[in-house]
Amino acid sequence: MRHLPSSRRRKIVALATGALLTAGIGLAAPASAAATATRTTQIPLVVNARWGGHCTFDRIVVDIEGSVPEVTVSPVSELVYDGSGKPVPLAGKYFLEIRMHPAAGHTDDGQNVYQGPRLQKIYLSKLKGLALTGDFEGYVTIGAAFDTRPAYGVTVLHAPERIVVDISHPNTC
Known part of the structure; x- marks a missing residue:
C-alpha cells in the first residue's frame, strides 16, 4: 500500500465517515483528523x-x-x-x-x-x-x-x- 499525504488521507477518512454515518454506521476517525476538525481558533x-x-x-x-x-x-x-x-x-x-x-x-x-x-x-x-x-x-x-x-x-x-x-x-x- 502506498503512503498517502495527510491532507489526502483526511479527505478520504472524512468522505468514508460521511458515507458510513449516512448509512447509519459509526466509524472513529483518527485522532489527528479529529483534532484538525475541532480546531476553531487560529493563532494570529x-x-x-x-x-x-x-x-x-x-x-x-x-x-x-x-x-x-x-x-x-x-x-x-x-x-x-x-x-x-x-x-x-x-x-x-x-x-x-x-x-x-x-x-x-x-x-x-x-x-x-x-x-x-x-x-x-x-x-x-x-x-x-x-x-x-x-x-x-x-x-x-x-x-x-x-x-x-x-x-x-x-x-x-x-x-x-x-x-x-x-x-x-x-x-x-
Whole structure:
C-alpha cells in the first residue's frame, strides 16, 4: 500500500465517515483528523514590522494576519532574545519591548511567515533600531532602541489588522 499525504488521507477518512454515518454506521476517525476538525481558533500570525518618520512622531507598525493578539508595550532596561537571554546588539540607551500573545511568526508546520527585519539599524528622529527578539511558545516579541527616553502611544487598527506604536518628538519639518 502506498503512503498517502495527510491532507489526502483526511479527505478520504472524512468522505468514508460521511458515507458510513449516512448509512447509519459509526466509524472513529483518527485522532489527528479529529483534532484538525475541532480546531476553531487560529493563532494570529505576525507577518511584518515596518517603520516611518513623520514631522512630530516616528511610527512602528506590526502587521498581523488574523485577529490582533493581546499586545503590551513596555520600557525595558535592555533587549534580550527570548529563549536564550542573549543581548540584542542594537545601540541605544532606552528600549521598548512590543510583546504579542497569543501570536506566532511561523505556521504550525514551522514555515516562517515573518518577513520584517530581524535586526535593523534605523536613523529616524527617535527610533534607532528594531529587532525581532522572540517567536517562542505563543509569544512574538519585537524590540525597539532609542537614544533618548521615548514617549509613546499604542493603537490597534483594522482592515488590515495591525498594531501601531507612535513615538513623539519635537517637530522636525
